[in-house]
Amino acid sequence: MSSSTDDVARAGAPARGRSLHDRLLSWPPVVLGVAGTLLFLGVWELVPALGLVPAKYLPPPSETLGIFARNLTFVDFWLAVWDTLRGWGLGLAFAASAALVIGLVIGGSGVLRRLTHSTIEFLRPVPSVALIPLAVLLFGFDLESKLMLIVYAAFWQVLIQVLYGVADVDPVARNTARSFGLGYLARVRHVVWPTVLPYLMTGLRLGAAVALILAVTAELVIGNPGLGREIALAQSGGATAPMYALVIATGLLGVLINVVFRAVERRALSWHPSVRAEVAS
Template sequence: MRGANAALGAAGLAAFLALGEAVPRLGLVKEAYFPPTSRIADALGQEVTDHAFWTALGDTLTGWALGLAIAVGAGVVVGLLVSVVPHLREATASTIEFLRPIPSVALIPLAVLLYGTELRSVLLLVVYASFWQVLVQVLYGVQDVDPVAEETARSYGLGPWARVRHVLWPTALPYVMTGVRLAAAVALILAVTAELVIGAPGLGARIAVAETSQAVPDMYALVVVTGLLGLLINVGARTVERRALAWHQSVRGEVMV
């Protein structure tokens, strides 16, 4: 089953790449603006031999990782605090619902004014976008705590900290992990967007340089790299999720009673 799926996946990808080669070659779209797969692959081959490319990749990953770490840390702490302190959830709900839908890219002018074109600008956008993903999942997760389990823990004399540790956290963890996985993807999108628009160093800025330089295949090659990065990040996030939730029904795959 697994082998068949992998084979199908590979065949699908191969067909997609072949299509990318054929469409411009047949003249359905202009080669000048949509180069065939082979020319993009050539440009990619050139890119990876360039030291500046690896520096840019490092810059993007730094912005992504730092931003994600800050967002996850802050999201979990704030989420737990808001859920545990009485009345805080109700008091903050409207503010959270107001702030959450503000698109991070709308903050670009603010980021540029505050920090110019450096890493901190990227971080502002990345953290703002991914923080809400984590926070909202934590809030939902805490809401999901089984009242019977909570009462049982109280009856057994577990203190507030022990209840957070043994009842609340295990219940919320699958939600938190979903939040982290979503945040990881969003963080990459925002890191690249920030670099592309603001010009902070990284893959996004390199895409912009290729674009203004009329280097079309190079631009597509860099876009492919960001796609691959997204793929790796998603696979990585899923692996972390599976490890952290090895004990959970959703991962154990047992029949639920």
């Protein structure tokens, strides 16, 4: 695949001498996406069938996807999904609202921003998994230990974006609002909020992905109820195919969360130039 064929295609593929690459390019992207997925599943099916990896360790998709489909009819599976999603949602909501309020307060004042900068830059890279032992000591298997990890991890993602957003507020707009006598809350509502919203949405999307990672991690390592614990149980019980089926379920959950948050982002920002330009083009 040379990069030059790509450029030819971009310029409109000439009719004569169309290579395989150009012909594939004329297919609708969805078809190619499906083809790629089938190709991946085909390779996965072949690897254990040819004995490259024993089927005991890598069960083929025909078996794994069957178990995944059967899982969908089990109440226990949906209870595990619910446990994971509940921790994820509560943690994200708490982290996001705290980060939004704190971000608006800190970002609104130059002194506070400079005072907290070093502390934030120091605490942010601390890996939240470092808190696992502490969470276990404090809360054991309860929901709180999971929430503690999720909130810590998601909080920084949202806070940083809110701080960027507040810093991006147009000084002319802010001074105009002030000279028109808008109070603090009115300024936050009418000047700061519209600027911060796109940043907040980015922070929420990043935070949502991180919150899911930490929810599953807590279940896997600490043993809080949820999909992660089911995976750990399947693994220690030697139930390899069910384990793969559960991993697929967590992946699909991740995809779903991504899609939902992108949709929410587009809705909430439909007025924003970046989204309007995207629709127009």
